[in-house]
Amino acid sequence: MLRIEGLSKRYRAGVPVLRGITLEVPAGQVVGVIGPSGAGKSTLIRCINRLVEPTTGRVSLKDIDITALSRRRLRQARRRIGMIFQEFALVERLSVMENVLSGRLGYVPFWRSFTRRFPQADIEAAFALLDRVGLSDFADQRADALSGGQRQRVGIARALEQNPDMLLVDEPTASLDPRTARQIMRLIREICEERGLLALINIHDVLLAQQFVQRIVGLRGGEIVFDGPPAGLNEAALTRIYGEEDWTAMRRAADDAPETGEERSEERMAGLI
Amino acid sequence: MPVPAGAGRPVWQHRSTRARLAGWFGWLMFVALFVLCWQVMTKDTIWSFVLDAPQQAADIGSRMVPPRWSYLDRLWWPLWDTLNIATLGTLLGTVIAVPVAFLAAGNTTPSRLALRPLALLVIASSRSINSLIWALLLVTIIGPGVLAGIVAIGFRSIGFVGKLLYEAIEEIDAGAVEAIEATGASRWQVIDYAIVPQILPAFAGIAVFRWDINVREATVLGLVGAGGIGLQLQASLNVLAWPQVTMIFLLILATVVLSELISAKVRHAII
CATH class of the missing domain: 1.20.5 (Single alpha-helices involved in coiled-coils or other helix-helix interfaces)
Known part of the structure; x- marks a missing residue:
């Protein structure tokens, strides 16, 4: 389980990006973090694995205080925290397999990773994951040969190759078309259920968030202004997070275009679900 | 506005x-x-010399043709030396330039305050001295010959390769680096997996480009005694053997054209 206490972040001589975030997420829960651009969503998840050093506050995962770890111990802690990015953040010139195997870098010594001789168990796990995300035939392709949706699947496989306890997901669908975005969100949600993973998902699309997460945290100006189940995200809550807007119209438009059963069966045939 | x-x-x-x-x-x-500079520049010009320049050029030109083709037999060995100076010098310079570039790049340097300025100083001092002057210095230090040429070319290449490479390192996609760091990879693993693949095409292009430049620079190093075809050029100029000079020019031209073709092909294949 993840516990964040009084987390604040202020970049040099600027206004604070995060102000005293306190949040507790039980194991296996999938949380969507929503909020306007600049609300501190990306900074929040980067403070958890200390890609960004928090100014004050504590972050602990399974009773390990991550904020107090030395560099060496931090690397060990990061192995159990998978991360998925908006722009996929693959190494474009490496093969899909190398990208997935890079999820094991924290576990293997430098020479093995340098000569690309990973333990057989890691390679088998990578093949199984590629199969799970529907990319079994792409292991030897270069990452830059893939489409956006395929790249994000490689990103997911890389994060899972770490055998993580938790996923940090930063805008996984912002660079994808609406259909692919839904497929990716569904994949992430299913994988979290299969493995009992805790996940923190930054997401812009409120409707997508409502459909695929169990709990929603709304951030505004670096503070939590909403925390509850997706169903509790009413007009008042949306206004509190984003400001004044005709939210009823947004919902009505969404209701007019519901997801069809046909779409789902197509995806199933393509091996995407 | x-x-x-x-x-x-x-x-x-x-x-x-x-x-x-x-x-x-x-x-x-x-x-x-511009007008002021023009006046300063031409203050010491003797205009009568300038006026008969066309006749002088025509005179030398007439002595230079036809080239002495038989001289070619004695040029192959110096040409081989020249190519070796260029290639080994590029190799030496590149091997030293790679770590220097990593120390100089803002996103990979281990210390912004000490090592980065030092690496930038190495790059700047290497770049500020022309190969010919490096050769002049090195001939007095390690004696005349091919070795002085190789080291001179190598020293000059450190700055060139180092500068272009550290700029390439600074331009990489930080997202991939962040992603590899997030897996718990060590510093060396981050370099190996996130940085090297991204700079490899630039690196290959830079190295081949520098080799191409070095072939040209190596042709003149002989003028100061650092081996290669420049020695022959110097000797021929000293005895006013103009047809031989023409022959050397033609050979250098052919070599440079060839090296340019090769470097263009290699760069195209990599990128």
Whole structure:
């Protein structure tokens, strides 16, 4: 389980990006973090694995205080925290397999990773994951040969190759078309259920968030202004997070275009679900 | 740019009147400086020499043709030396330049305050001294010959390769680096997995480009005794053997064209 206490972040001589975030997420829960651009969503998840050093506050995962770890111990802690990015953040010139195997870098010594001789168990796990995300035939392709949706699947496989306890997901669908975005969100949600993973998902699309997460945290100006189940995200809550807007119209438009059963069966045939 | 309202409608101009006047004034100063420099430069020119330059050029030209083709037999060995100086020098320079570039790049340097300025100083000092001058120095230190040429080319290449490479390192996609760091990878693993693949095409292009330049530079190193075809050029010039000079020029031209072709092909294949 993840516990964040009084987390604040202020970049040099600027206004604070995060102000005293306190949040507790039980194991296996999938949380969507929503909020306007600049609300501190990306900074929040980067403070958890200390890609960004928090100014004050504590972050602990399974009773390990991550904020107090030395560099060496931090690397060990990061192995159990998978991360998925908006722009996929693959190494474009490496093969899909190398990208997935890079999820094991924290576990293997430098020479093995340098000569690309990973333990057989890691390679088998990578093949199984590629199969799970529907990319079994792409292991030897270069990452830059893939489409956006395929790249994000490689990103997911890389994060899972770490055998993580938790996923940090930063805008996984912002660079994808609406259909692919839904497929990716569904994949992430299913994988979290299969493995009992805790996940923190930054997401812009409120409707997508409502459909695929169990709990929603709304951030505004670096503070939590909403925390509850997706169903509790009413007009008042949306206004509190984003400001004044005709939210009823947004919902009505969404209701007019519901997801069809046909779409789902197509995806199933393509091996995407 | 302010948008003043004129005739009741907003008016947009790319520059304000003041900025336009400043621009014209800048051009005026530039022309004035050019005229002044021209006067300073030509103060010591003896114009009668300049006026008969066409005759002089025609005279030397007539002595230079036809090239002495038989001289070619004695040029193959020096040409081989020249190519070796260029290739080994590039290798030496590149091997030293890679770590220097990693120390100099803002995103990979282990210490911004100590090592980065030091690496930048190495790059700047290597770049500020021409290969010919490096050769001049090295011939007095390690004696005349091919070795001095190789080291001279190598020293000059450190700065060139180092500078272009550290700029390439600074331009990489930080997202991939962040992603690899997030897996718990060590510093060396991050370099190996996230940085090296991204700079490899640039690195190969830079190295081949520098080799191509070095072939040209190596042809003149002989002038100061650092081996290669320049020695023959020097000897032929000293005895006013113009047809031999022409022969050397032709051979250098052919070599340079060839090296340019090779480097273009290699770069195309990599990128």
